[in-house]
Amino acid sequence: MSAERAMVLLAGKVHPRVRERVEAEFDAVSIDAADAGMMSDKARSRIRGIASGTVISAEFIDSLPNLEVIANFGVGYDAVDVAHAATRKVMVTNTPDVLSDEVADTTVGLLLNTLRELPKAEAYLRAGRWAAEGAYPLTSLSLRGRTIGIFGLGRIGLAIARRLEAFGLPIHYHTRTQRSDVVYTWHPRLIDMASAVDTLIVIVPGGAATEKVVNADILNALGPQGVLISVGRGSTIDEPALIAALADRSIAAAGLDVFADEPNVPQALMDLPNVCLLPHVASASISTRNAMADLVVDNLAAWLDGRAAVTPVPECAGLDRKPS
Ligand code: NAP
Ligand code: 8YV
Numbered sequence: 001m002s003a004e005r006a007m008v009l010l011a012g013k014v015h016p017r018v019r020e021r022v023e024a025e026f027d028a029v030s031i032d033a034a035d036a037g038m039m040s041d042k043a044r045s046r047i048r049g050i051a052s053g054t055v056i057s058a059e060f061i062d063s064l065p066n067l068e069v070i071a072n073f074g075v076g077y078d079a080v081d082v083a084h085a086a087t088r089k090v091m092v093t094n095t096p097d098v099l100s101d102e103v104a105d106t107t108v109g110l111l112l113n114t115l116r117e118l119p120k121a122e123a124y125l126r127a128g129r130w131a132a133e134g135a136y137p138l139t140s141l142s143l144r145g146r147t148i149g150i151f152g153l154g155r156i157g158l159a160i161a162r163r164l165e166a167f168g169l170p171i172h173y174h175t176r177t178q179r180s181d182v183v184y185t186w187h188p189r190l191i192d193m194a195s196a197v198d199t200l201i202v203i204v205p206g207g208a209a210t211e212k213v214v215n216a217d218i219l220n221a222l223g224p225q226g227v228l229i230s231v232g233r234g235s236t237i238d239e240p241a242l243i244a245a246l247a248d249r250s251i252a253a254a255g256l257d258v259f260a261d262e263p264n265v266p267q268a269l270m271d272l273p274n275v276c277l278l279p280h281v282a283s284a285s286i287s288t289r290n291a292m293a294d295l296v297v298d299n300l301a302a303w304l305d306g307r308a309a310v311t312p313v314p315e316c317a318g319l320d321r322k323p324s
Helices: 017-026 042-047 058-062 084-086 099-115 117-127 131-132 157-166 188-194 216-223 240-249 284-303
Strands: 007-012 028-029 049-053 069-072 091-093 148-151 171-174 197-203 226-231 253-256 275-277
Touching: 017 171, 017 284, 028 069, 028 275, 042 117, 058 084, 069 284, 084 091, 084 131, 084 253, 091 148, 099 117, 099 197, 099 226, 099 275, 117 131, 131 157, 148 157, 148 188, 157 171, 171 188, 188 216, 216 226, 216 240
Parallel strands: 007 028, 007 049, 049 069, 069 091, 148 171, 148 197, 197 226, 226 253, 253 275
Antiparallel strands: none
Protein backbone atom coordinates (compact mmCIF):
# COMPACT_ATOMS: atom_id res chain seq x y z
CA MET A 1 0.00 0.00 0.00
CA SER A 2 1.47 3.41 -0.98
CA ALA A 3 1.69 6.23 1.58
CA GLU A 4 -0.81 9.10 1.24
CA ARG A 5 0.63 11.96 -0.79
CA ALA A 6 0.82 15.42 0.78
CA MET A 7 -1.97 17.82 -0.22
CA VAL A 8 -0.75 21.11 -1.74
CA LEU A 9 -2.98 24.12 -2.36
CA LEU A 10 -2.47 26.11 -5.56
CA ALA A 11 -3.60 29.57 -4.42
CA GLY A 12 -4.26 32.49 -6.76
CA LYS A 13 -2.67 32.90 -10.16
CA VAL A 14 -0.33 29.95 -10.58
CA HIS A 15 2.44 29.54 -13.17
CA PRO A 16 1.68 26.56 -15.48
CA ARG A 17 4.91 24.79 -14.55
CA VAL A 18 4.09 25.07 -10.85
CA ARG A 19 0.65 23.58 -11.52
CA GLU A 20 2.04 20.78 -13.70
CA ARG A 21 4.69 19.76 -11.17
CA VAL A 22 2.46 20.09 -8.10
CA GLU A 23 -0.22 17.97 -9.77
CA ALA A 24 2.41 15.34 -10.65
CA GLU A 25 4.19 15.25 -7.27
CA PHE A 26 1.39 15.89 -4.73
CA ASP A 27 -2.36 15.78 -4.32
CA ALA A 28 -3.40 19.21 -5.56
CA VAL A 29 -6.34 21.50 -4.91
CA SER A 30 -6.81 24.98 -6.49
CA ILE A 31 -8.59 28.14 -5.41
CA ASP A 32 -8.54 31.58 -7.09
CA ALA A 33 -7.98 33.54 -3.87
CA ALA A 34 -6.76 32.52 -0.44
CA ASP A 35 -10.25 32.47 1.06
CA ALA A 36 -10.96 29.75 3.64
CA GLY A 37 -14.67 29.94 2.81
CA MET A 38 -13.92 28.41 -0.61
CA MET A 39 -12.92 25.06 0.95
CA SER A 40 -14.57 22.40 3.10
CA ASP A 41 -13.24 21.68 6.62
CA LYS A 42 -12.01 18.31 5.35
CA ALA A 43 -10.04 19.85 2.45
CA ARG A 44 -8.55 22.53 4.72
CA SER A 45 -7.39 19.97 7.26
CA ARG A 46 -5.53 17.98 4.58
CA ILE A 47 -3.48 20.90 3.22
CA ARG A 48 0.21 20.74 4.19
CA GLY A 49 1.68 23.13 1.62
CA ILE A 50 0.71 26.20 -0.42
CA ALA A 51 2.15 27.23 -3.79
CA SER A 52 1.28 30.88 -3.57
CA GLY A 53 0.69 33.66 -6.07
CA THR A 54 -1.65 35.73 -3.95
CA VAL A 55 -2.13 37.39 -0.55
CA ILE A 56 -1.79 34.91 2.33
CA SER A 57 -3.22 36.46 5.50
CA ALA A 58 -2.86 35.41 9.15
CA GLU A 59 -6.51 34.41 9.12
CA PHE A 60 -6.00 32.14 6.13
CA ILE A 61 -2.92 30.55 7.73
CA ASP A 62 -4.98 29.89 10.88
CA SER A 63 -7.70 28.21 8.81
CA LEU A 64 -5.25 25.44 7.76
CA PRO A 65 -4.44 23.43 10.91
CA ASN A 66 -1.88 21.15 9.25
CA LEU A 67 -0.12 23.74 7.08
CA GLU A 68 3.68 23.35 7.11
CA VAL A 69 5.01 25.45 4.22
CA ILE A 70 4.09 28.43 2.02
CA ALA A 71 6.18 28.60 -1.17
CA ASN A 72 5.85 32.11 -2.61
CA PHE A 73 6.21 32.60 -6.38
CA GLY A 74 8.54 35.63 -6.42
CA VAL A 75 11.50 36.90 -4.44
CA GLY A 76 9.32 39.60 -2.87
CA TYR A 77 7.03 38.01 -0.28
CA ASP A 78 5.27 41.09 1.10
CA ALA A 79 1.92 39.43 0.21
CA VAL A 80 2.50 36.72 2.83
CA ASP A 81 2.04 37.38 6.56
CA VAL A 82 5.45 35.91 7.29
CA ALA A 83 5.60 37.00 10.94
CA HIS A 84 2.40 35.10 11.66
CA ALA A 85 3.54 32.08 9.64
CA ALA A 86 6.76 31.90 11.69
CA THR A 87 4.84 32.00 15.00
CA ARG A 88 2.80 29.03 13.71
CA LYS A 89 6.04 27.22 12.70
CA VAL A 90 5.00 27.44 9.06
CA MET A 91 8.00 27.70 6.72
CA VAL A 92 7.89 30.47 4.07
CA THR A 93 10.12 30.28 0.99
CA ASN A 94 10.71 32.67 -1.95
CA THR A 95 12.59 32.64 -5.28
CA PRO A 96 15.84 34.63 -4.88
CA ASP A 97 18.82 34.80 -7.26
CA VAL A 98 17.28 32.95 -10.24
CA LEU A 99 15.65 36.20 -11.39
CA SER A 100 18.25 38.81 -10.38
CA ASP A 101 20.01 39.13 -13.76
CA GLU A 102 16.70 39.24 -15.69
CA VAL A 103 15.29 41.96 -13.43
CA ALA A 104 18.54 43.94 -13.60
CA ASP A 105 18.60 43.72 -17.41
CA THR A 106 15.00 44.94 -17.59
CA THR A 107 15.75 47.79 -15.20
CA VAL A 108 18.55 49.07 -17.43
CA GLY A 109 16.22 48.77 -20.44
CA LEU A 110 13.50 50.72 -18.62
CA LEU A 111 16.01 53.40 -17.65
CA LEU A 112 17.18 53.82 -21.26
CA ASN A 113 13.60 53.80 -22.58
CA THR A 114 12.65 56.49 -20.08
CA LEU A 115 15.61 58.73 -20.89
CA ARG A 116 15.88 58.23 -24.65
CA GLU A 117 12.12 57.75 -25.34
CA LEU A 118 12.76 54.62 -27.42
CA PRO A 119 9.16 53.26 -27.21
CA LYS A 120 7.84 56.65 -28.37
CA ALA A 121 10.42 56.84 -31.17
CA GLU A 122 9.36 53.39 -32.40
CA ALA A 123 5.68 54.38 -32.27
CA TYR A 124 6.62 57.50 -34.33
CA LEU A 125 8.27 55.31 -37.01
CA ARG A 126 5.37 52.80 -37.08
CA ALA A 127 2.88 55.66 -37.51
CA GLY A 128 4.72 56.72 -40.68
CA ARG A 129 5.78 59.99 -39.11
CA TRP A 130 9.53 59.60 -39.87
CA ALA A 131 8.80 59.58 -43.62
CA ALA A 132 6.07 62.22 -43.35
CA GLU A 133 7.52 64.64 -40.81
CA GLY A 134 11.25 63.92 -40.60
CA ALA A 135 13.48 62.81 -37.76
CA TYR A 136 12.14 62.09 -34.28
CA PRO A 137 12.88 65.08 -31.99
CA LEU A 138 16.17 64.98 -30.07
CA THR A 139 15.63 63.80 -26.50
CA SER A 140 16.20 66.27 -23.70
CA LEU A 141 17.40 63.48 -21.40
CA SER A 142 20.41 61.18 -21.75
CA LEU A 143 22.14 58.54 -19.66
CA ARG A 144 25.44 60.32 -20.26
CA GLY A 145 26.72 62.28 -17.27
CA ARG A 146 24.16 60.88 -14.85
CA THR A 147 24.78 59.90 -11.25
CA ILE A 148 22.95 56.77 -10.14
CA GLY A 149 21.40 56.27 -6.69
CA ILE A 150 20.16 52.77 -5.91
CA PHE A 151 17.64 52.42 -3.07
CA GLY A 152 18.22 48.79 -2.00
CA LEU A 153 21.60 47.23 -2.82
CA GLY A 154 20.66 43.57 -2.33
CA ARG A 155 20.87 40.78 -4.90
CA ILE A 156 19.06 42.72 -7.64
CA GLY A 157 20.31 46.18 -6.67
CA LEU A 158 23.89 44.94 -6.90
CA ALA A 159 23.25 43.36 -10.32
CA ILE A 160 21.88 46.73 -11.50
CA ALA A 161 24.88 48.56 -10.02
CA ARG A 162 27.39 46.28 -11.78
CA ARG A 163 25.68 46.93 -15.11
CA LEU A 164 25.52 50.71 -14.69
CA GLU A 165 29.11 50.81 -13.42
CA ALA A 166 30.06 49.25 -16.78
CA PHE A 167 28.20 52.12 -18.47
CA GLY A 168 30.76 54.44 -16.82
CA LEU A 169 28.41 55.98 -14.25
CA PRO A 170 29.08 56.80 -10.58
CA ILE A 171 27.00 54.68 -8.19
CA HIS A 172 25.54 55.68 -4.82
CA TYR A 173 23.26 53.53 -2.66
CA HIS A 174 20.99 53.67 0.35
CA THR A 175 20.38 50.66 2.61
CA ARG A 176 20.02 50.38 6.39
CA THR A 177 23.37 48.60 6.66
CA GLN A 178 26.51 49.60 4.75
CA ARG A 179 27.98 46.82 2.57
CA SER A 180 31.65 45.98 3.11
CA ASP A 181 32.11 44.40 -0.33
CA VAL A 182 31.47 47.44 -2.60
CA VAL A 183 33.19 50.78 -3.14
CA TYR A 184 30.00 52.65 -4.07
CA THR A 185 29.06 55.72 -2.01
CA TRP A 186 26.73 54.73 0.85
CA HIS A 187 24.13 57.13 2.26
CA PRO A 188 22.57 56.22 5.63
CA ARG A 189 19.59 58.51 4.74
CA LEU A 190 17.54 58.26 1.54
CA ILE A 191 16.96 62.03 1.45
CA ASP A 192 20.72 62.66 1.38
CA MET A 193 21.19 60.20 -1.48
CA ALA A 194 18.32 61.80 -3.42
CA SER A 195 20.08 65.18 -3.08
CA ALA A 196 23.40 63.73 -4.26
CA VAL A 197 22.15 61.93 -7.41
CA ASP A 198 19.88 62.67 -10.39
CA THR A 199 18.72 59.10 -11.11
CA LEU A 200 16.96 57.15 -8.36
CA ILE A 201 16.42 53.41 -8.86
CA VAL A 202 14.09 51.82 -6.31
CA ILE A 203 14.61 48.07 -5.72
CA VAL A 204 13.74 47.57 -2.04
CA PRO A 205 11.16 45.05 -0.78
CA GLY A 206 7.61 46.21 -0.11
CA GLY A 207 6.04 46.22 3.37
CA ALA A 208 5.57 48.63 6.27
CA ALA A 209 9.24 49.73 6.49
CA THR A 210 9.28 51.04 2.91
CA GLU A 211 5.62 52.14 2.58
CA LYS A 212 5.46 55.42 0.56
CA VAL A 213 8.98 56.45 1.58
CA VAL A 214 9.62 57.84 -1.91
CA ASN A 215 7.48 60.91 -1.24
CA ALA A 216 7.34 64.57 -2.32
CA ASP A 217 10.43 65.45 -0.23
CA ILE A 218 12.54 62.75 -1.89
CA LEU A 219 11.32 63.74 -5.37
CA ASN A 220 12.05 67.42 -4.69
CA ALA A 221 15.53 66.48 -3.52
CA LEU A 222 16.07 64.56 -6.77
CA GLY A 223 15.40 67.80 -8.64
CA PRO A 224 14.24 68.97 -12.07
CA GLN A 225 16.73 66.79 -13.98
CA GLY A 226 15.73 63.88 -11.76
CA VAL A 227 14.56 60.52 -13.07
CA LEU A 228 12.86 57.87 -10.91
CA ILE A 229 12.95 54.19 -11.90
CA SER A 230 10.74 51.95 -9.78
CA VAL A 231 11.07 48.16 -10.01
CA GLY A 232 10.71 47.04 -6.37
CA ARG A 233 7.12 47.41 -5.18
CA GLY A 234 4.52 50.08 -6.02
CA SER A 235 3.80 50.53 -2.30
CA THR A 236 7.21 52.19 -1.83
CA ILE A 237 6.22 55.16 -3.99
CA ASP A 238 3.74 57.85 -2.93
CA GLU A 239 1.95 57.69 -6.30
CA PRO A 240 -0.09 60.94 -5.99
CA ALA A 241 3.14 62.78 -5.03
CA LEU A 242 4.90 61.24 -8.05
CA ILE A 243 2.09 62.24 -10.41
CA ALA A 244 2.24 65.83 -9.08
CA ALA A 245 6.06 65.92 -9.40
CA LEU A 246 5.94 64.67 -13.00
CA ALA A 247 3.13 67.07 -13.92
CA ASP A 248 4.85 70.20 -12.56
CA ARG A 249 8.30 68.97 -13.67
CA SER A 250 9.72 68.90 -10.14
CA ILE A 251 11.36 65.81 -11.62
CA ALA A 252 12.00 65.21 -15.33
CA ALA A 253 10.67 61.68 -15.90
CA ALA A 254 9.91 58.28 -14.42
CA GLY A 255 9.99 54.65 -15.52
CA LEU A 256 7.71 52.31 -13.57
CA ASP A 257 7.33 48.51 -13.62
CA VAL A 258 5.36 48.29 -10.37
CA PHE A 259 2.28 50.11 -9.05
CA ALA A 260 0.38 50.60 -5.80
CA ASP A 261 -2.80 48.81 -6.96
CA GLU A 262 -1.83 46.36 -9.72
CA PRO A 263 -3.09 45.82 -12.35
CA ASN A 264 -4.85 49.17 -12.00
CA VAL A 265 -2.66 52.08 -13.11
CA PRO A 266 -3.97 55.59 -12.35
CA GLN A 267 -5.26 57.35 -15.48
CA ALA A 268 -3.39 60.48 -14.35
CA LEU A 269 -0.13 58.54 -14.69
CA MET A 270 -1.08 57.18 -18.11
CA ASP A 271 -1.94 60.69 -19.31
CA LEU A 272 1.54 62.05 -18.53
CA PRO A 273 4.03 62.29 -21.44
CA ASN A 274 7.16 61.98 -19.28
CA VAL A 275 6.62 58.50 -17.89
CA CYS A 276 7.43 55.06 -19.28
CA LEU A 277 5.09 52.33 -17.98
CA LEU A 278 5.55 48.54 -17.93
CA PRO A 279 3.04 45.95 -16.62
CA HIS A 280 5.28 44.33 -13.94
CA VAL A 281 7.40 42.40 -16.44
CA ALA A 282 10.91 42.69 -14.97
CA SER A 283 11.27 38.92 -14.46
CA ALA A 284 8.81 37.92 -17.16
CA SER A 285 10.78 35.77 -19.62
CA ILE A 286 9.80 32.13 -20.11
CA SER A 287 13.20 30.89 -18.91
CA THR A 288 13.32 32.99 -15.74
CA ARG A 289 9.71 32.31 -14.78
CA ASN A 290 10.35 28.56 -15.30
CA ALA A 291 13.36 28.77 -12.97
CA MET A 292 11.18 30.53 -10.37
CA ALA A 293 8.48 27.87 -10.80
CA ASP A 294 10.98 25.06 -10.25
CA LEU A 295 12.26 26.73 -7.10
CA VAL A 296 8.70 27.01 -5.73
CA VAL A 297 8.11 23.27 -6.18
CA ASP A 298 11.62 22.26 -5.07
CA ASN A 299 10.99 24.13 -1.81
CA LEU A 300 7.64 22.38 -1.26
CA ALA A 301 9.15 18.98 -2.05
CA ALA A 302 12.12 19.48 0.29
CA TRP A 303 10.15 20.73 3.30
CA LEU A 304 7.30 18.24 2.96
CA ASP A 305 9.88 15.45 2.63
CA GLY A 306 11.48 16.42 5.96
CA ARG A 307 14.51 18.11 4.41
CA ALA A 308 15.69 21.73 4.75
CA ALA A 309 13.95 24.32 2.58
CA VAL A 310 16.06 25.35 -0.44
CA THR A 311 15.44 29.09 -0.11
CA PRO A 312 13.74 29.99 3.19
CA VAL A 313 13.00 33.69 3.71
CA PRO A 314 15.28 35.21 6.39
CA GLU A 315 12.46 35.32 8.96
CA CYS A 316 12.11 31.51 8.70
CA ALA A 317 15.76 30.48 8.46
CA GLY A 318 16.36 28.06 11.35
CA LEU A 319 12.63 27.61 11.97
CA ASP A 320 11.76 24.57 14.07
CA ARG A 321 9.61 22.08 12.20
CA LYS A 322 5.97 21.75 13.33
CA PRO A 323 5.60 18.65 15.51
CA SER A 324 3.76 15.97 13.50
P1 NAP B 1 17.33 41.53 -1.22
O1 NAP B 1 18.54 40.81 -1.74
O2 NAP B 1 16.73 41.11 0.05
O3 NAP B 1 17.73 43.08 -1.13
C1 NAP B 1 16.95 44.03 -0.49
C2 NAP B 1 17.77 45.30 -0.32
O4 NAP B 1 16.92 46.33 0.18
C3 NAP B 1 18.93 45.14 0.66
O5 NAP B 1 20.03 45.86 0.19
C4 NAP B 1 18.39 45.78 1.94
O6 NAP B 1 19.47 46.30 2.71
C5 NAP B 1 17.52 46.89 1.36
N1 NAP B 1 16.44 47.29 2.26
C6 NAP B 1 15.46 46.50 2.76
N2 NAP B 1 14.65 47.21 3.55
C7 NAP B 1 15.13 48.47 3.55
C8 NAP B 1 14.73 49.67 4.20
N3 NAP B 1 13.66 49.72 5.01
N4 NAP B 1 15.45 50.80 3.98
C9 NAP B 1 16.54 50.75 3.18
N5 NAP B 1 16.96 49.65 2.52
C10 NAP B 1 16.27 48.53 2.73
O7 NAP B 1 16.17 41.48 -2.30
P2 NAP B 1 16.27 41.36 -3.88
O8 NAP B 1 16.36 39.94 -4.28
O9 NAP B 1 17.30 42.32 -4.39
O10 NAP B 1 14.79 41.89 -4.28
C11 NAP B 1 14.38 43.18 -3.90
C12 NAP B 1 12.90 43.39 -4.18
O11 NAP B 1 12.70 43.61 -5.57
C13 NAP B 1 11.97 42.22 -3.87
O12 NAP B 1 11.65 42.17 -2.49
C14 NAP B 1 10.75 42.51 -4.73
O13 NAP B 1 9.81 43.29 -4.02
C15 NAP B 1 11.33 43.35 -5.88
N6 NAP B 1 11.28 42.64 -7.17
C16 NAP B 1 10.53 43.13 -8.20
C17 NAP B 1 10.49 42.46 -9.41
C18 NAP B 1 9.68 42.96 -10.56
O14 NAP B 1 9.21 42.13 -11.34
N7 NAP B 1 9.49 44.25 -10.73
C19 NAP B 1 11.19 41.28 -9.58
C20 NAP B 1 11.95 40.81 -8.52
C21 NAP B 1 11.99 41.51 -7.32
P3 NAP B 1 19.38 46.49 4.31
O15 NAP B 1 18.72 45.25 4.84
O16 NAP B 1 20.80 46.69 4.73
O17 NAP B 1 18.55 47.71 4.54
C1 8YV C 1 7.04 38.47 -10.23
C2 8YV C 1 8.34 39.84 -8.51
O1 8YV C 1 6.51 39.19 -11.27
O2 8YV C 1 9.85 38.21 -7.72
C3 8YV C 1 9.17 39.20 -7.45
O3 8YV C 1 9.15 39.71 -6.31
O4 8YV C 1 7.77 40.87 -8.30
C4 8YV C 1 8.26 39.23 -9.84
O5 8YV C 1 9.35 38.46 -10.18
C5 8YV C 1 5.95 38.19 -9.26
O6 8YV C 1 6.37 37.78 -8.03
C6 8YV C 1 5.00 37.12 -9.79
O7 8YV C 1 4.06 37.64 -10.59
